[in-house]
Amino acid sequence: MRPWLEFSLLPALCLSCLTSRNVLDTAERLFCEWNGTVDFSEFGIGSFDSSFWKCEPDSPKVIQPKFFYYTKERQNETQKYEVLSDYWTNGTEKFIQKTDFPEKLVVFTHGFVDSMDNGETTRWTEPARADLFNLSRPPSVLEFDWSNGAEDFWNYGRAATNTQVAGRLLGKFLYDVKLKNPSLKIHLVGHSLGSHVCGQAGFWLRTISNGSFEVDRIDGLDPAGPYFISDEAFKLYSKPEPLQPSTTTLAPEDNSSDSSSSFSSWSEGFENFDIKAWFKEFQAQFYEDKPVQVEIFKDQAAPVDSRLDPTDAKFVSVIHTNAFGFGVFENIGHLDIWPDGGRTQSGCQKFDLLDQFSKCSHRLAHDLWRVSISKPIEVTNLCPKNTSTTEISYENCPETKRHKNFLGYHAIPTKTKRFYYFNTTHVQGLQPRNEAEVAVRSTSIFIPLLILVSMTLSVLHCVKQRGNRQEGALPDVEQFADSTVYAEERISLSPPVQKADN
Known part of the structure; x- marks a missing residue:
């Protein structure tokens, strides 16, 4: 492997x-x-x-x-x-x-x-x-x-x-x-x-x-x-267990419901992920001589x-x-x-x-x-x-x-x-x-989130940098005048150019 x-x-x-x-x-x-x-x-x-x-x-x-x-x-x-x-x-x-x-x-x-x-x-x-x-x-x-x-x-x-x-x-x-x-x-x-x-x-x-x-x-x-x-x-055997009554003080039902629905909506985004088809397509690249068929x-x-x-x-x-x-x-x-x-x-x-x-x-x-x-x-x-x-x-x-x-x-x-x-x-x-189990599962959750945050920060950084470059491109009168004087001084200090004899 x-x-x-x-x-x-x-x-x-x-x-x-x-x-x-x-x-x-x-x-x-x-x-x-x-x-x-x-x-x-x-x-x-x-x-x-x-x-x-x-x-x-x-x-x-x-x-x-x-x-x-x-x-x-x-x-x-x-x-x-x-x-x-x-x-x-x-x-x-x-x-x-x-x-x-x-x-x-x-x-x-x-x-x-x-x-x-x-x-x-x-x-x-x-x-x-x-x-x-x-x-x-x-x-x-x-x-x-x-x-x-x-x-x-x-x-x-x-x-x-x-x-x-x-x-x-x-x-x-x-x-x-x-x-x-x-x-x-x-x-x-x-x-x-x-x-x-x-x-x-x-x-x-x-x-x-x-x-x-x-x-x-x-x-x-x-x-x-x-x-x-x-x-x-x-x-037959995997029927969900009934909820047990608890004496612990719980958060209000609406808050609990919001939390549950939030996780559910996040989870349902992956519900249609077809790992069967994904594996089949992936394996086909390396095992063309043995086509893959799913057995459930x-x-x-x-x-x-x-x-x-x-x-x-x-x-x-x-x-x-x-x-x-x-x-x-x-x-x-x-x-x-x-x-x-x-x-x-x-x-x-x-x-x-x-x-x-x-x-x-x-x-x-x-x-x-x-x-x-x-x-x-x-x-x-x-x-x-x-x-x-x-x-x-x-x-x-x-x-x-x-x-x-x-x-x-x-x-x-x-x-x-x-x-x-x-x-x-x-x-x-x-x-x-x-x-190890916690590390693997935590990584699978937080790495996509980390990538998303990194991409967002990168975009914001690029936007900021572009804004700075645009601001720096505006002409400054005093800077332009100083640069003109400096250029004239460089020209006056340059040695005379000798013309070649015919």
Whole structure:
């Protein structure tokens, strides 16, 4: 991806996210035209068709997944010391044969436009590894990097499709590991799109082993929602919340109304901005060999066999921190936990007035999981089965000690599906980061205003300068007289001109 291309697209994305009445609808407009089937059987991952996913997945040779392996004995090394070769070479096979795994293997993987090798949003894995190695029975840790298939932020659709390829490659790797280590416990942990990578890995491990092997556990950290949920489901679940009565003294209604209408009129100026058409025209300049076609919401959710669901592991635990935004808004695990109601997190509400999307809330899921390793975090607010995900709150999910569970690493498998509300206020060690989000959104608002002000000042300055020049052009009698005398003196002082002899 060209850095300048990303920089060029950023303002349009910001404007769209800031002003669209249906932010999720805009975010999920994908640019693909694939209609066919690709066969990757040579890599041991089967084939894929376009019956649902309209973006053609990248080949494993393009994605080129990497594996980074850590053990407690080598935890103090600053470099990731074991980088496996591309899966279709012998490097991975040699690694499996020479490695003595402990009783448990924990696998981390990342989400959209992230990387396990070099990414701001995956730094949480470093303290998480340290905490895992401090346990009485420490596991080994493997980080799975599929960043080549998730790096183009302008084409989320392809990244979503690539979760299948990346996940099956991981599943094939785990199958080979289990052949040598049948008793090895496997615990997968994925953030955002990485959750679906984990789900696909579990699905593929079970498929190619004919049910002989299963992933023991998957932790989905705010699994990605866009393109994995249906348009109708979103409309059903995203009904506006009723206004709550307040005892706070409010400004007069007419002032409040004026303020609201003022923002509304400003916002409506961008309502007709068609980011779909803008992207299509922009991309056509660089990808003429692959014409772009828009693929919007589906009438149904992604097929179960291509997204995280309870059948992908013996136990699936999910932490929801940005539902209706970047995350799913459905209970998709055996155990689903909804911190602060699951939409926006208490430490990330500094700038959520504009829309539901919050990378801060989305990323807090892996911070919560990290903190849970060293100190078990109880969840006691069990929600009744008929509670809608829009209604998850302290009031609607009463506290119960009898059916308590734990958030994150120490979660206990349940016999029946359960979901809980959880208050993050008293959790220590969380580091919600909102600065980057605030900076980007603020920039997208104030830079156009700054440009307008600068242009206005420039025009006024030019007008003033032109006025000064016109005033300076008027003849001044005394100045003219002085200049005439000076010219005569220069002439009288000049040496006589000698005429040439004929």
